[in-house]
Amino acid sequence: MKIGILTSGGDCPGLNSVIRGAVLKGVISHDAEFVGFRWGWRGVVEGDIVPIVRHDVRGLSKQGGTILGSSRTNPFEGEHAGPDNIRRMLDEHDIDAIIAIGGEGTLTAARRLVDEGGLPVIGVPKTIDNDLAATDYSFGFDTAVEIATEAIDRLRTTADSHERCMVLEVMGRHVGWIALHSGMAGGAHAILIPEQPMSIEEICEYVESVRDRGRAPLVVVAEGFKLDTMDEAHSHLGLDAFDRPRLGGIAEKLAPMIEARTGIESRHTVLGHIQRGGAPSAYDRVLATRLGMAAVDAAVDRAWGSMVTLRGTDIERVTIAEATGGLNRVPQARYDEAKILFG
Template sequence: MRIGILTSGGDCPGLNAVIRGAVLNGIKSHDYEFVGFRDGWRGVKESDVIDLPRQAVRGIAKQGGTILGTSRTNAFEGENGGAENIARNLEQLGVDALIAIGGEGTLAGAKRLCDEGIRIVGVPKTIDNDLDATDYTFGFDTANQIAVEAIDRLRTTGESHHRCMVAEVMGRHVGWIALHSGMASGAHAILIPEQSTSMDQICEWVNEANERGRAPLVVVAEGFVPEGDSEAFSTRGLDTFGRPRLGGIGELLAPMIEERTGIETRATVLGHIQRGGVPSAFDRVLATRLGMAAVDSVANEAWGTMVALHGTHINRVPLRAALNNLKRVPQNRYEEAKLLFG
């Protein structure tokens, strides 16, 4: 059997470990052949492939990014898009099945193609940890560690100047990165999309920390919507999916905090630095296990399924299970963190 692998959507640490795990398991356990499609669905639509023998994946688990490249290409748009064209391309290349590694958009496209007869299994990927049906996604642990290291540095300069520091992290719809990095770094306020918080409350937390002689630290997710506003802050137009490009809520909050509290306040947007660099040990292991399990799903002809982490076990779930709802921060987790605020 000849299997095609693609990485689609936003990049994140651990993608290469998935590729390596899939190729090694496929070759050693099943005698499969592998090709990689360049730049996600674009490569599938344009038959842009590279061979993936065992030597091609040697030592790549520790590398960030993806050796295949990625893009936010829609599998159904353009003259080469759609199930009929993709099926023809795969047949011409002798590719019998696809392993699609990506987030909600990638897996939604994979499910639609699978419903139309293309043999696909999925591997969940997102640093936001917002995919339902899996406890954790690889990339999330690394993104958190990167955020914590940056926030720790902000704290030292904030303490030196007796400033309030606002750190903006990624998180369009969910606040997992803000919650985890904020708790790990001892933030005095954590602001997430799931919780609408007033400026009065934010400033109360900042003042409480300041009155104890601390340099206040606020961690905010890019998708946070302050109480009274109707949508997340955006001034940068739309992305390729027609969604507002987020970023800048920290810069909006900082002068408001300074004006209301009288504490000099600075904001830093971490942005795409959270996506880069080498994956953590946890993410390398998780990604490798998911890649290996995806090949086993192919061997068992479990088309239309996704491999998922449940506790410490890798299980299979239908692709639709990952697409029904975003995995949001539950109220009890935020209430737990709030005990540490101020």
């Protein structure tokens, strides 16, 4: 069996561990051969293919990034795109299966390739934000939470030394998992997530209550958080230019709003790309390795259209459709649990 692997979308610690797990499992247990598609679906569409042998995955478990490169190319867009062209490319290179490692967009495309084109694709969930349904966690998330928590640990000492409010922006466009976990781990006094809009008034109540207990407030905010009274807040502060794209993220907006209302000197930090690069945590290496191995088993079983997933301590299979059917939002109960720690 000859299996092609691709990594697609944003960087995520553990991609190389998936590749290593898949290749070692395939070579050793199934006598499979491997190739890599370069730059995600682009390599599929353009036939940009490199062989991967056992030696290539040496020492790869701890290495961040992806040796195959990544991109946001959509396999349905462009001259050579679409199921028929891809089928032809697979035939030409004698490739029997595609293991597609990616997030919502990648997996949706994978599903269409299976459904509409009958192509032999297996999905591996990849999301730094942990926003994919049908898996307890996805690799990369633990590393991101660890990095964000270390940042909180560092910011706290500065906040305390200056009696300042610190606002840390972490990743999470649609869901607030990184903010929730790092905020709980780091002892944040407010955790602001996309699932739970909050008014600037309420945020400031938490901030002031912390200050009144003699402590320096620390707010963790997911990039996708929205104030529930954004417009009013803007007009109140005369910040009519707030939605201009160049004005930066939510933390940059919140810090001066908090300072203006509470009188507490406030600073923001945007953690940015360092959350999604570099060496994966041990947790993510183990998870990613297991997912890679299970993906090869699924390919050997010709379970096209399935995605490997973590449930409890087990790696299982679901349909890709289950994973892309809806976002993995922070449930109300988890938010309420964390809210105990606010203020």
